[in-house]
Structures are given as structure tokens and as C-alpha cells.
Amino acid sequence: MEQLLRVLIAVAERQNFSRAAEDLHMTQPAVSQYIKSLEQALGCKLLERNNKYVRLNKAGEIVYYHAKEILGMYERMQNLVHDLMYTPSGHLTIGASYTYGEYVLPHVIARLRELYPRITPSITIHNSRVISAQVANRQLDVGIVESEHVGEKMNVEPFADDQMYVIVSSDHRLARQSEVRVEQLADETWIVREEGSGTREAAEKLFLSLQIEPSKRMEFGSTQVIKESVEAGLGISLLSDWAIRKEQKLKTLHILPVAGTPLTRKFSIVTQSDSFRTKALELFLELLRENACNSSGLVIK
Template identity: 75%
Template structure:
């Protein structure tokens, strides 16, 4: 059954039998046979097929969701057994929000690979809400997220804080002002992240604390695009110190001094509550706790 599920998930992800067969190192007829066998076991068709695409139907979406969780449990079980006999090794699925994942996590992974070369990490970068959901459904072993979360079924461990600053381009009209008023901020176009992002949550928190709401907004799903847009003079934004440190050193971005800033938020480790942890996961989490980003504090 586990092989049937693995083949099914791969076909669903690739939306193509040929590409799935290539990834699985199987023939296309063998992949088709696995899918037919799974559909007979479940008792219904799971995929819509045409000459142009392969898509999940409603039943397929249900099976796909649970198949990902089942395969994750199987991999975790095998890793736990292997841990009893061997040095730290195995596959580790890690998720991280954009800020930590793009600007801090690569340094942690480099140390992990240097010290424990038998541990093989796979990284998923997404906004914080998605990362929490993927950990909850066991599609990730561990997540690193920004902001505040409360969930009885999840273990959420703050391990560092991050400081966030309002940023502008050096040529911006506010760059030369010693004091920036709320009125000044209200007149600006604010470039913010999408809903579900920890960075967006921090910006909304700042707006509430300063008691104003921007009338002009632009929303982007990438921190890098926001930085480029601010540099180009399209507006202002609130971003992590860690994300803007290089630009500040180069002088391509400036920070504003505003009462109530910098805004602080937590970086947190997220795992399933009451779950066995592999040695690989324990090692990774210890590395995270000891690798505090510059400008962050326990």
C-alpha cells in the first residue's frame, strides 16, 4: 500500500504519468498499474485524465491529503528505528517562513551538513501559516515560523526574537527628516507581504500600535521583491533586520527612527506535540537554538 500511495502522490504532484515514472525510475505502464490498483482498493476513480493533464478529483484530493500524512508517518517510523542502530542519519523535512528560510536557515543547514553529512535535509519555504499547516499534517518534521501562534496540538517553542524596521530608499523625502510623524507615514504607499505571512502580521501589529491604517498599499509575496520595490522608490515597508542587513551596509536602504519601532517578534520552532523525535531532528533543533541571528535575542 505504501508504494501505491507513493506513486499516487508523485503522479498528483507532477500532474503527468511520464514525469512521475521518470522520477520514480519506473515504466509508465507500471505507474498506471499502481494507480489502477489503488483506485480498486479505494473503490473509486481518483484522477481525471486527458491528453493534456492529470488532475485530482474530489475523492483524489481526500486520498492525496491523507496519503501525504501516511507516507510521512512511515518515513518517521523508519527513521526512529534506524536511529536505534546507527549514527545520526536519514531524511529530514524542514519548513521555514521566508525571512528565516531565506536569510538564516542556509547557514544552519551548512553547519548541519558539515557536522552530520548522513543527515539529508529537504527545505520548504513558505509563509508561516502554510508551514504550521504542513507540520500539523506531518508533511514536515519541523517548521520555523515568525510571529505568535497558539495551538494545543502543536509544540511551539520561541527560540529568538527578531527586530523589524521601517525601511525607505536613500533618496526618499523622509530620509533626511529627524522626526517622522504619523501623518507622514499615513501619506506613504506601504508595501506589505500577503495574508498569512509573519512579516504581514508584524506590520499590522505596528499599524495598530501607532493607531493608523495606510490608505495606499501594495501587496507582494516576496521579501526580495519588496526590498527592490522600496529601493526603486515605490513605497516604504517594514522588514526584518536580518533581511535588510546587507542593503543597510551597502547604503541602498535606510531605516526610519519612529517611536514604537523597531517592532519585535518571535522566531519559533514548530513540531507536533507528543511525537517521537529522531536524532536527526533533535540535532537540527539544537543547532537552531544555538544559531541566534545577529540582531536577535533569546
């Protein structure tokens, strides 16, 4: 059954029998036979096919979703047994929100690879809501998120503080003011992240605390794009200190003296509350906590 599920996943993700066969190092007829065997075992068709594409039907979507979960649990079982007998190794699936994933996590992964080269991490970067959902669905072993809204039956461990500042281009007129009034902020164009992002959540908290509701907004799904947009003078934003350290050194971004800032939020580790933890995961969590303790010395090159 394990191989049947792996073949279905490959076909579903590649949407093509030939490309799936290449990925699996199999022949196309063999892939077709595996799909046929799985459909016979389940008593229903799983795919819609024509000359242009191969797609999951409703039954196929259900099987695909659970196949990912089943194979993830199978792999974790193998890793747990392996940990009892050998040095730390195996695959580790890690998810992180954009701020932590893009500006901090690479340093932690580099340290992990240096100390434990037999552990092979796989990284997913998305907003906090998506990462939490993927941990809940067992698609990820661990997530690092900044949102306070995490699903039930999840183990949530706050482990690091993050300071957030209102930023403008160094050439912006507000950058030359020693004091910035709230009404000035309300009149500016705010560049914010998408719904589901922890950074967006923090911005909404700031608006609430300042009692403003900016009418001019631009929404982007990337912190990097927001920084570039602010540098270009398109508006102002609220971003993490970790995300803007390089720009501060280069003096391309300026922090505004705004009441109620810096806004402090927590990064949290999210894991399944009912799961055994592999040695690889435990070692990774130790490195996360260690990095948080030393975060003031983190160098962004």
C-alpha cells in the same frame, strides 16, 4: 500499499503517467497497473484522464492527502529505528517563513551539513500560516515561523528575537529627517507582505500602535521584492533587521527613527506535540538554538 501510494503521489504531482514513470524508474504500463490496483482496493476511481492531463478527482484528493501523511509517518518510523542503531542520518523536512528561511536558515543548514553530512535536509519556504499548516498535516518535520497564530495540538517554542524597522530608500526625502511624524507615515505608500505572513502581522500591529490606517498600499509575496521596491522609491516598509543587513552595509536602505520601533517579535519552532523526534531533528533543533544565541554575530555576505 506503500508502493501503491507512492505511485499515486507521483502521478498526481506530475499529472502525467509517462513523467511519473520516469521519476519512479518504472514503465508506464506498470504505473497504470499500480493505479488500477489501488482503485480496486479502495473501490473507487481516483483520477480523471483525457488526452491532455491526468488529475485527481474528489476521492483522489482525499487519498493523496492521507497518502502524504501516511508515507511521512512511515519514513519517520524508519528514521527513529535507524537512530537507535546508527549515526545520525536520514531525511529531514524543514519549513520556514520567508524572513528566517531566506536570510538565516541557510547558515544553519550549512552548519548541519558540515557536522552531520548523512542528514539530508529538504527545505520549504512559505509564509507562517502555510508552514504551520504543513507541520500540522505532517508534511514537515519542523517549522520556523514568526506568527503568533499556530494551530492547536502543536508544540511551539519561541527561540529567537527579531527586531523590525521602518525602512525607506536612502534617497527618500524622509531619510534626511532627524524626526518623522506619524502623519507623514500615514501619507506614504506602504509596501507590505500578503495575508498569513508574520511580517504582515507585525506591520498591522505597528499601524495599530501608531493609530494610522495607510490608504496607499502595495502587497507583495516576497521580502526580496519589497526591498527592491523600497530601494526603487516606490514606498516604505517594515522589515526585519536580518533581512536588511546587506542593504544597510551598502547604504541603499535607511532606517527611519519612528516611535515604537524597533518592533520586537519572536521566531518560534513548531513541531507536532505527539510525535517522536528523530535524532536528526533533535540535532537540527540544537543548532537552531545555538544560532539564536550567536545571532548578533551572524555575517550576511
